[in-house]
Structures are given as C-alpha cells and as structure tokens.
Amino acid sequence: MKLDGNIRPDEAAARELARYEKERPTSLAKGAQNILLIGSDSRSGNGNAQYGRDSGTERSDTTILLHLGAGRRTATAMSLPRDLMVDVPSCLRTDGTRSQPTFAMFNYAFQVGGSACTIRTVEKLTDIRVDHHVVIDFHGFKEMVDAVDGVQVCLKEPIDDKAAKLKLPAGRVTLDGEQALGYVRARKSLGNGSDTDRMDRQQRFLGALVNKVRSNDVLLNPVKLYPVLDAATSSLTTDPDLASLRGLYDLVRGLRHIPTKQVQFLTVPRESYVYNANRDQLVEPEAEKLFERLRRDAPLKVTKDVPRDSDSKSRNPGSRGVSYGQSYDYGEYGYGNGKSGEKRPDEPVSSVSPAPTFRGNTAAEDGCG
Structure with missing residues (x-):
C-alpha cells in the first residue's frame, strides 16, 4: 500500500541494537510499551533546505520517551533535554568506524550514531527498554x-x-x-x-494536537485517520516492526481509549550542569524515581504547581530558575527521606507507594487557563 512505501525501515539501527542485545535492559511490565520519538534537525530531504545549510550530519532537535501503559489507559511523554550531559557509548558511525565512549551533550548521540546510538544512550541513562523508535523531520511534522x-x-x-x-x-x-x-x-x-521553556511549549503543543485529533474522531474513523498517517509517514523512519501501515495503525488506534487527563507530559528532572550553566544534569534521586515508575509501569501524577515542601536539595544551588528538587512532592512517594543511594524495591512499585507527583501537564489542560 502507499503508506507502506512512505515509511523508511531503520534496518541499520536494528542490526546495531541486536549487536548489543545482551547489554540492553529487559522489559519489566508486560503489555506496556516505550517508544522513543526523535525530531531530527536534518536539512536534507524534501522541503528542509529552507531551514539552513545541510551540514551532512543531523542532531536530535527534540527527543521524547513515550510510555504507553499496559491496557492503554495511560500515556506519559518524558522530554529529554538536548543539552543534558550524559554518557554516550561507543557507536557505529555512518562511515563504518566506531566512536569512543564519551561524556557529552545528549544530542551528540544522534549526531555521531543516529537512532541506535540515541536509543542505547537513553537505555544507559534510564535503564528503560526502548521497544520502538520513530524519527521525523521538519517536513513530516508540518505535513502532519x-x-x-x-x-x-x-x-x-x-x-x-x-x-x-x-x-x-x-x-x-x-x-x-x-x-x-x-x-x-x-x-x-x-x-x-x-x-526549558521551549520543551514546555512543545509539550503544550502536543497536548493540543492530541485534543485536535480526538475532537475530530480521527482515531475512530479510518477514513479520517488515513490522510493523517499518510502525511506523518511522508518523512518518517521507524524500527522495522513499525515500518508498515498495519504497525502504525495498530499503535495509533491503541491510543483511542486513553482519556486526555491521562495523557501526561513532563521533562526529566534536571538542573544546570555544575561545570557549565549552559548545560544540564540530572537531579537525583528524583530522576531515578521517575525512571523506576516508568520501568515498572507504575502510576504517577503531574501538576503545574507541585508542593515545595520537599526535603531534597539541588546538588547545584546556582542552577537557573527553580531547581527540580524544589518542585517534586516526596510526601506521596513512600521512599523514605529521599536521599540518594537507596536500594530499589524488589516488589512492584504499586504495592510500595501511591503515585508520586511531578511537575508537568496533561492534554486535558486548557492552555489559556
């Protein structure tokens, strides 16, 4: 079919990920899925040259880890800052050589080794298994x-x-x-x-896009869904399992029963990097506790105004704006006093504590409210 021809299967990434299968995290929650959404800043391809000169490389302009709960009743989209300092593993370059492991900005992973390198970097950072990935460029976004x-x-x-x-x-x-x-x-x-402000804006826009699709009954009507998928797939690269009309259709249709208030957006807890205020670093233990919830498909909540009575302190008091350590509600978590180095619980999180609250928003919120 036409849509099948639109999608580019990322066979190279599949081969590279298979090479490192033994190092990758295992899935802990049956039925849940984690999909890495990558917005490429590539200037090559149809309609992208107007946004600048093609440098021959591309970086991840936007990266979101989308967690779909088992039963498809919840969806959590976690943004990963492109300036976040992370460990990037040795990755296969397009010329066949391999890079050296390094500590660099997050979007360097996509630049040096494409989607496979980005997936391995995310998995190393979060210990969350990435089941699928989708790469879309400027043209595909506009068309959608x-x-x-x-x-x-x-x-x-x-x-x-x-x-x-x-x-x-x-x-x-x-x-x-x-x-x-x-x-x-x-x-x-x-x-x-x-x-930070740009990621918040992206999340609000995606929430508005979810509302638009749902209000038009696009997800319930194959006739309306087809042109949306046709547009979206015009500049889309995915893992081989998603690189078909049936794969994408089943994925998108699976979202139709998720209430908008259960479509949540947040950014990984971070602050200014201690050695460079123009870079970011994770705030711990908040980041690890968020990753733990997603790994185990355990509930979490988001709100624009999280109580600030946390006993956690930012490791970098000079960070710009409000540190995430001041905007995380430990009162609902049940993991002791929030000090780093605590052992992960062996039992499912759902039996340990109620849903913690993170700063973020949902698709149900009115941007004018």
Missing part, C-alpha cells in the same frame, strides 16, 4: 499538522520572531504546519529563551 487542519494554541502575548518567520497575535490561534514548526522550535525570542 496540516493534515489535521491546524492545531489551536493559546498565546499569552503576541509573537514577532523574525528568525522563525513567526508573527502571531495573543490569544487563541490556530497554527498551520509552518507556523507550528516555528512555534515549537523557537527558543531565544519566546518566553525566557531557555530550552
């Missing part, structure tokens, strides 16, 4: 937004960003594909100019 006739967002103030070619009034605005791309990629001219 246009296929649903635009997505409505709420702007607290007007936008006039010449670099992003974006000029919009305040209030509720429906963005077409080109405008949506500028909106989610802009960094210096919107909000406080931080990558």
Whole structure:
C-alpha cells in the first residue's frame, strides 16, 4: 500500500541494537510499551533546505520517551533535554568506524550514531527498554499538522520572531504546519529563551494536537485517520516492526481509549550542569524515581504547581530558575527521606507507594487557563 512505501525501515539501527542485545535492559511490565520519538534537525530531504545549510550530519532537535501503559489507559511523554550531559557509548558511525565512549551533550548521540546510538544512550541513562523508535523531520511534522487542519494554541502575548518567520497575535490561534514548526522550535525570542521553556511549549503543543485529533474522531474513523498517517509517514523512519501501515495503525488506534487527563507530559528532572550553566544534569534521586515508575509501569501524577515542601536539595544551588528538587512532592512517594543511594524495591512499585507527583501537564489542560 502507499503508506507502506512512505515509511523508511531503520534496518541499520536494528542490526546495531541486536549487536548489543545482551547489554540492553529487559522489559519489566508486560503489555506496556516505550517508544522513543526523535525530531531530527536534518536539512536534507524534501522541503528542509529552507531551514539552513545541510551540514551532512543531523542532531536530535527534540527527543521524547513515550510510555504507553499496559491496557492503554495511560500515556506519559518524558522530554529529554538536548543539552543534558550524559554518557554516550561507543557507536557505529555512518562511515563504518566506531566512536569512543564519551561524556557529552545528549544530542551528540544522534549526531555521531543516529537512532541506535540515541536509543542505547537513553537505555544507559534510564535503564528503560526502548521497544520502538520513530524519527521525523521538519517536513513530516508540518505535513502532519496540516493534515489535521491546524492545531489551536493559546498565546499569552503576541509573537514577532523574525528568525522563525513567526508573527502571531495573543490569544487563541490556530497554527498551520509552518507556523507550528516555528512555534515549537523557537527558543531565544519566546518566553525566557531557555530550552526549558521551549520543551514546555512543545509539550503544550502536543497536548493540543492530541485534543485536535480526538475532537475530530480521527482515531475512530479510518477514513479520517488515513490522510493523517499518510502525511506523518511522508518523512518518517521507524524500527522495522513499525515500518508498515498495519504497525502504525495498530499503535495509533491503541491510543483511542486513553482519556486526555491521562495523557501526561513532563521533562526529566534536571538542573544546570555544575561545570557549565549552559548545560544540564540530572537531579537525583528524583530522576531515578521517575525512571523506576516508568520501568515498572507504575502510576504517577503531574501538576503545574507541585508542593515545595520537599526535603531534597539541588546538588547545584546556582542552577537557573527553580531547581527540580524544589518542585517534586516526596510526601506521596513512600521512599523514605529521599536521599540518594537507596536500594530499589524488589516488589512492584504499586504495592510500595501511591503515585508520586511531578511537575508537568496533561492534554486535558486548557492552555489559556
């Protein structure tokens, strides 16, 4: 079928991941799935040259680990900052040579070794098994937004960003594909100019996209779903198991019963890197506790305003903005006093504690609220 021809199966990544299968995490929750969504900043390909010169390499402009709960009643999208300092393993380059293991910014993994290197970096960081991956470029993103006739967002103030070619009034605005791309990629001219603000904006946009798809009954109507999948797959690379109409259709249709209030967005707990304020590092033990919940498919909650009575302190008091250690609610967790180095429980998390609360938002929230 036409859609099958649109999708590029990532056979090279599959071979590389198979090579390191013994090192990869095992799945702990039967029926749950973890899908790594990678937004590539590649300037090659159809319609991408207008965003800059093709350097011959590409980096992950946006990376989200999407966790789908068993039974498909919950979905949690965890953003990974591109400036996060992480251990990147030895990876296969496109020229057939292998890189040396290094400590670098997260988006270096995609630049040096593509999706396989990014998956291995995520798995090393989180100890969460990545079941599938999807890579989409600028053109594919725009086409997908246009296929649903635009997505409505709420702007607290007007936008006039010449670099992003974006000029919009305040209030509720429906963005077409080109405008949506500028909106989610802009960094210096919107909000406080931080990558934190950009990721929050991306999460709100994705929540609005979920609402648009659900309001149009796209997921329930194959006739409406087909053009959306056709647009999305026009610039899509996936693992071989997803690289077919049936694979993607089953995945997307499986989301139709998830309530919007159970579609959650958050960013991995992080703060400014202690040696460079322009880079990020994980905040522990908050990050590990989030990873543990996702590994075991255990419930968690998100809210825009998390209580700040935590006894955890940021390791880097000079971090920009509010450190994540101050915006995590330990009161509901039940893991002692929140000190690092605690042993992971052997029993399922659900029997240990209620759902902890992290700072984030859901698709049910009104961006104008």
